[in-house]
Each structure stands twice: as structure tokens, then as C-alpha cells.
Amino acid sequence: MKKAICITDLNYSYPDGTKALDNVNIEIEQGEKIVIMGPNGAGKTTLFLHLNGVIRSDQDCVKIFGQNIGKMKTEDRIREVGVVFAEPDDQLFMSTVYDDVAFGPLNMGLDEEEVDRRVKKALATVGLEGFEEKVPHHMSFGQKKKAALAAVLSMEPRVLVLDEPTANLDPKSRADLIRVINDLNRNHGITTIIAMHDINALSELADRVYVLNRSIVAEGTTRDIFSDPILVKENNLDAPDIFKFFKIMNCFGGAHSQTPMSIDESVEELTKAIEALEGKMSLQVHENTHDMVDEVISSYKH
Ligand SMILES: Nc1ncnc2c1ncn2[C@@H]1O[C@H](COP(=O)(O)OP(=O)(O)OP(=O)(O)O)[C@@H](O)[C@H]1O
Numbered sequence: 623m624k625k626a627i628c629i630t631d632l633n634y635s636y637p638d639g640t641k642a643l644d645n646v647n648i649e650i651e652q653g654e655k656i657v658i659m660g661p662n663g664a665g666k667t668t669l670f671l672h673l674n675g676v677i678r679s680d681q682d683c684v685k686i687f688g689q690n691i692g693k694m695k696t697e698d699r700i701r702e703v704g705v706v707f708a709e710p711d712d713q714l715f716m717s718t719v720y721d722d723v724a725f726g727p728l729n730m731g732l733d734e735e736e737v738d739r740r741v742k743k744a745l746a747t748v749g750l751e752g753f754e755e756k757v758p759h760h761m762s763f764g765q766k767k768k769a770a771l772a773a774v775l776s777m778e779p780r781v782l783v784l785d786e787p788t789a790n791l792d793p794k795s796r797a798d799l800i801r802v803i804n805d806l807n808r809n810h811g812i813t814t815i816i817a818m819h820d821i822n823a824l825s826e827l828a829d830r831v832y833v834l835n836r837s838i839v840a841e842g843t844t845r846d847i848f849s850d851p852i853l854v855k856e857n858n859l860d861a862p863d864i865f866k867f868f869k870i871m872n873c874f875g876g877a878h879s880q881t882p883m884s885i886d887e888s889v890e891e892l893t894k895a896i897e898a899l900e901g902k903m904s905l906q907v908h909e910n911t912h913d914m915v916d917e918v919i920s921s922y923k924h
Pocket residue numbers: 636637638640641642660661662663664665666667668669
């Protein structure tokens with residue numbers, strides 16, 4: 623099977639001489655969820671500008687499903703890859719939300735009925751039904767972010783690229799967005815590539831992580847990446863709080879086979895740890911522990 627994205631020895635310097643990308647190599651399978659992390663100025667946005675054809679490499683370095691992205695016609699490229707940038711004002715330019723979301727499909731030459739179907743579906747996916755006639759620049763930042771995402775989803779791309787999707791969203795909007803991304807990935811087979819600094823969303827959004835700092839300095843699961851404190855420090859990252867908590871537990875002799883990266887994994891580990899102590903310290907895992915934990919978590923869940 624062809625790779626969804628294949629980036630080979632990609633170099634890029636801006637006209638003022640700033641070297642933004644230095645020999646970058648990335649391979650992504652169809653259906654994978656990839657997160658790209660790295661410090662400010664690491665080259666994440668520059669990399670994404672190569673994926674939406676704004677920057678075109680002379681070489682054959684950036685391929686999507688085997689085709690050189692720089693040589694594809696715009697209408698072919700937007701069918702394959704949709705890029706949502708961090709700043710929605712850069713993407714919304716029409717006088718209504720409907721027109722912004724319809725812009726791509728209309729330019730693909732689709733008939734009005736199909737365009738209308740896609741616009742309604744995309745707005746429903748991001749939770750913006752009823753916003754069709756709103757002026758984009760009169761909406762809140764979070765609403766604009768959702769509209770920018772809808773404008774890309776209406777083109778039904780096979781690869782979705784998102785720059786800082788959770789930044790500046792309230793907790794419910796953030797949870798909704800993570801759900802939307804996971805649904806698109808799991809149920810519609812869309813490959814997702816996300817650049818973000820939101821470490822606590824990683825366990826939900828990443829099968830694999832690339833750490834970019836002009837070049838790729840590491841690649842692996844979230845657990846691989848955060849198990850290397852020097853890598854974390856050198857690249858201005860931080861480990862998720864849960865991961866650090868269990869690392870501290872280790873200092874007190876808490877044995878766990880794999881450091882948990884999520885609430886669900888933590889519940890499993892804590893249950894195992896307390897079961898191991900039962901008898902020794904007259905502790906007991908309550909037989910309803912899992913139900914009680916579920917109740918606590920769902921009482922806060924959006
Ligand atoms: N138009 C430009 N002209 C010159 N240099 C640029 C230009 N755009 C970006 N750069 C530089 O290229 C480097 C990479 O920037 P880029 O925006 O890709 O980083 P980033 O990883 O997206 O950063 P952040 O996390 O802060 O958004 C930085 O040193 C930046 O100053």
C-alpha cells in the first residue's frame with residue numbers, strides 16, 4: 623500500500639536565509655494519527671505549508687499517496703489533503719459561514735446539491751448547525767476555528783492536517799474537537815497529522831509522535847518520547863501530569879509495567895498496585911471501584 627505521506631530529505635530556507643527545515647524525513651501510513659511536537663520556531667507551520675502547496679519543493683520530497691504534492695493541480699490536492707492553520711482568520715474570507723464552507727466544493731466543480739449536502743454535513747460535524755448565515759468575522763475565536771475546520775472537511779480530504787487545533791478552546795469545545803478528530807480517523811479512515819503543544823491531549827490524538835526541531839530529532843509512541851527526559855527538556859516539551867505522577871510513584875516503590883499515559887491506564891495501574899498491597903497493609907480494593915471511578919470521571923466529562 624502507498625504511504626499516505628512520505629517526506630524525504632526535505633530542506634527549506636526562507637528568502638531571508640532562515641533555515642526552517644533541515645533534512646526532514648517522515649513516513650505516515652494511511653489511517654494513522656500522528657502528532658508533531660517541537661519548540662516554537664521548530665518548523666511545524668513551514669512543514670504544513672509544504673503539505674498545502676503554498677511552499678513547493680523543487681525536488682520530489684513531499685508525496686501524498688505516491689504523488690508529488692508540489693506538482694499536483696490544486697483541485698486534486700485539496701481532495702487528498704486539507705490543512706487547517708492555527709489562525710482561523712487566515713482561512714475565512716467569505717461574507718457568510720455557508721459561503722466559506724461551500725468555497726472548496728464549488729471550486730472542485732461539484733453541483734449545487736452536492737455542495738449543499740457537504741456544507742450541511744461539515745457544519746453538523748463541527749457543531750455549527752444554524753451558523754450558516756453568520757458573518758465569520760463576527761464569531762468567537764472557537765467558533766471561527768470550527769468554521770475553518772468545516773471549510774476543510776467539506777472537501778472530504780483523505781488526510782487532515784491541523785495546526786494547534788485545541789489552542790484557545792474552552793474545555794468542552796476542546797473535548798468536542800478531540801471527539802470529532804477521533805471519529806473522522808476511526809470511522810472514516812482519515813489520516814490525521816496534528817501539530818500541538820497540548821501534551822494532555824496526546825494520549826487521545828497520537829498513535830505516534832514526531833519531535834521536530836528543524837530536523838526530526840525523535841519518533842515513537844508518546845510513552846517512548848516522554849521516557850527520555852533529556853529529549854523532553856532539550857525540545858521545550860513537558861510530560862503529561864499523569865505520566866509524571868506515576869514516575870514519582872516509582873520512587874516510592876510503586877511497581878508498574880508501563881507508565882500510564884491516560885486516566886483509563888492510571889485506573890488499571892492503581893487497581894493492580896492496591897491489589898498487590900492488599901493483606902500487607904490491610905488495604906482493600908472496593909469491589910465497586912471501577913464503577914465509582916467511572917462515576918467520578920463521567921461527572922466531569924463533556
Ligand atoms: N516568512 C518567513 N520569513 C522568514 N522566516 C520565517 C518566515 N516564516 C517563518 N520563519 C522562521 O522559520 C522558522 C520556523 O517557523 P515556523 O512558523 O514553521 O515554526 P513553528 O514550529 O510553527 O513555530 P510555533 O510553534 O511558534 O508556531 C522560525 O525560525 C521562523 O522565525
